[in-house]
Amino acid sequence: xxxxxxxxxxxxxxxxxxxxxxxxxxxxxxxxxxxxxxxxxxxxxxxxxxxxxxxxxxxxxxxxxxxxxxxxxxxxxxxxxxxxxxxxxxxxxxxxxxxxxxxxxxxxxxxxxxxxxxxxxxxxxxxxxxxxxxxxxxxxxxxxxxxxxxxxxxxxxxxxxxxxxxxxxxxxxxxxx
Amino acid sequence: xxxxxxxxxxxxxxxxxxxxxxxxxxxxxxxxxxxxxxxxxxxxxxxxxxxxxxxxxxxxxxxxxxxxxxxxxxxxxxxxxxxxxxxxxxxxxxxxxxxxxxxxxxxxxxxxxxxxxxxxxxxxxxxxxxxxxxxxxxxxxxxxxxxxxxxxxxxxxxxx
Numbered sequence: 001x002x003x004x005x006x007x008x009x010x011x012x013x014x015x016x017x018x019x020x021x022x023x024x025x026x027x028x029x030x031x032x033x034x035x036x037x038x039x040x041x042x043x044x045x046x047x048x049x050x051x052x053x054x055x056x057x058x059x060x061x062x063x064x065x066x067x068x069x070x071x072x073x074x075x076x077x078x079x080x081x082x083x084x085x086x087x088x089x090x091x092x093x094x095x096x097x098x099x100x101x102x103x104x105x106x107x108x109x110x111x112x113x114x115x116x117x118x119x120x121x122x123x124x125x126x127x128x129x130x131x132x133x134x135x136x137x138x139x140x141x142x143x144x145x146x147x148x149x150x151x152x153x154x155x156x157x158x159x160x161x162x163x164x165x166x167x168x169x170x171x172x173x174x175x176x177x
Numbered sequence: 178x179x180x181x182x183x184x185x186x187x188x189x190x191x192x193x194x195x196x197x198x199x200x201x202x203x204x205x206x207x208x209x210x211x212x213x214x215x216x217x218x219x220x221x222x223x224x225x226x227x228x229x230x231x232x233x234x235x236x237x238x239x240x241x242x243x244x245x246x247x248x249x250x251x252x253x254x255x256x257x258x259x260x261x262x263x264x265x266x267x268x269x270x271x272x273x274x275x276x277x278x279x280x281x282x283x284x285x286x287x288x289x290x291x292x293x294x295x296x297x298x299x300x301x302x303x304x305x306x307x308x309x310x311x312x313x314x315x316x317x318x319x320x321x322x323x324x325x326x327x328x329x330x331x332x333x334x335x336x337x
Contacts (some may be wrong), residue, residue, distance in 0.1 A: 029230060035271040102240070128244050135269040137241055139225035 021120035032133050034154045041145045042109070049100050049108050049122040055114035056097070056123050058149065065175045066169070067096045068143040069119070070131065072103040075139045081158035082115050088164065089118035094172045099121030101139055103130050144168055145177045216252055220259050222268060224249075225274050233276070 036042075045057040047105050069085060071078045085096060098119035100108040105124050112122070134143065137156075144153040153171055155163055222237035228239035234246060244264070252262045266274045278284050 030272060032227065032273045073217060129248075132244060132248060132269060135271075137270065151224075 030138060031156055032137070034151075036135055036151050037154060039151060041143070041149050041151050042130070044123070044125075044130045046123040046125060046130060046132070049098070049105055049112075049124050050117075051103065052056055052124075052173055056121055059162055061097070061145070062149055063147050065094055065147055066120075066145055067094055068099055068134075068145060068171075069094055069101045070101050070134070070136050070139050070141040071122075072101045072139050073107040074103065075101075077158045078140045079115065079169075081160075082118070084159050084161065085118040093169065094176075095120040098138075099130065099134075100124050101136060102126070102128045142168070143174070144171055151161045192241065192295055213250075213253060216259075217246070217253060220253075221246060221249065223276050224263070227270055227274065234274075 026100065039059055043058045045055050047058055048054045071082075088094070089096060091155075096119055100119070100122050105126075108122065108124070112119075123130075128136075140158055142155040142159055143151050146152050153168065153176060155168070156176075218235055222233050224234040224245075226232045226234050226237035226239055226242045226245075227235050228241050234242050234243075234249070249262055249266075252265060257265070263275065272278050278287065280288050
């Protein structure tokens with residue numbers, strides 16, 4: 001073994017290690033990739049928050065591209081993303097449906113009255129079963145669902161301007177075509 | 178570069194605060210240990226809680242873990258096997274819920290990496306040992322005047 005090699009090998013191992021750690025530490029461990037991407041959105045039929053006598057089923061939304069935003073009145077980081085959703089609703093580009101997750105309907109309605117209601121409709125997932133079907137583990141979460149009812153994107157945690165403008169809206173426009 | 182470091186720090190700091198999963202109301206269940214309880218306990222020990230990621234479903238106090246335990250219990254009561262219950266959770270949350278990830282191309286590094294490293298390390302060790310042995314044996318039987326000369330010179334230097 002030449003002297004150069006004696007240096008090169010540990011250096012190469014070190015560089016590989018640093019590269020792995022660099023990438024590994026840059027990742028958010030909370031962003032667990034969802035197995036539901038490119039799979040049909042799980043079916044549900046739940047009563048609406050504002051009009052409890054009516055129900056909404058996932059099948060009712062066939063033929064439209066829509067967003068499903070999982071929120072709750074007890075969720076503090078939902079307040080962070082909420083203004084973005086309100087803004088989005090005013091632009092009228094894509095209907096946003098809300099899943100009021102493990103919440104008291106009264107609290108949910110009061111919360112929307114206070115912070116504004118960007119949702120075409122919100123549905124009540126009182127015991128969190130639909131949330132489990134959608135693999136929800138950290139509220140807020142947002143799904144992009146296409147015309148055929150396939151989940152195309154999932155955002156875990158609050159929406160940001162970057163994610164909305166950079167990922168979600170371009171995807172929505174492409175799916176709406 | 179700087180932005181990357183800042184982002185990494187921000188993610189670390191924000192990870193805990195960014196998402197939440199604990200509605201105020203707490204649910205609790207009292208349990209005597211039946212055969213079903215024991216089976217569930219074992220099964221939940223193999224499953225990871227998504228909220229507090231280093232705890233098992235059995236150990237976690239998170240609201241979601243309680244919901245998932247309820248779900249697992251109902252599936253078990255309805256006669257589903259352990260494998261079916263795991264498949265149910267994997268379909269929703271991915272392989273991440275399993276503490277034993279399946280062996281597939283993506284996880285080969287994880288499963289076989291340590292053994293590959295052991296083989297590489299063992300080979301290097303063996304090569305080094307053999308080289309040393311050869312050096313030692315060639316030093317023990319100095320061939321020619323040249324090495325004898327060198328040895329004398331070293332000894333002289335040491336005395337000097």
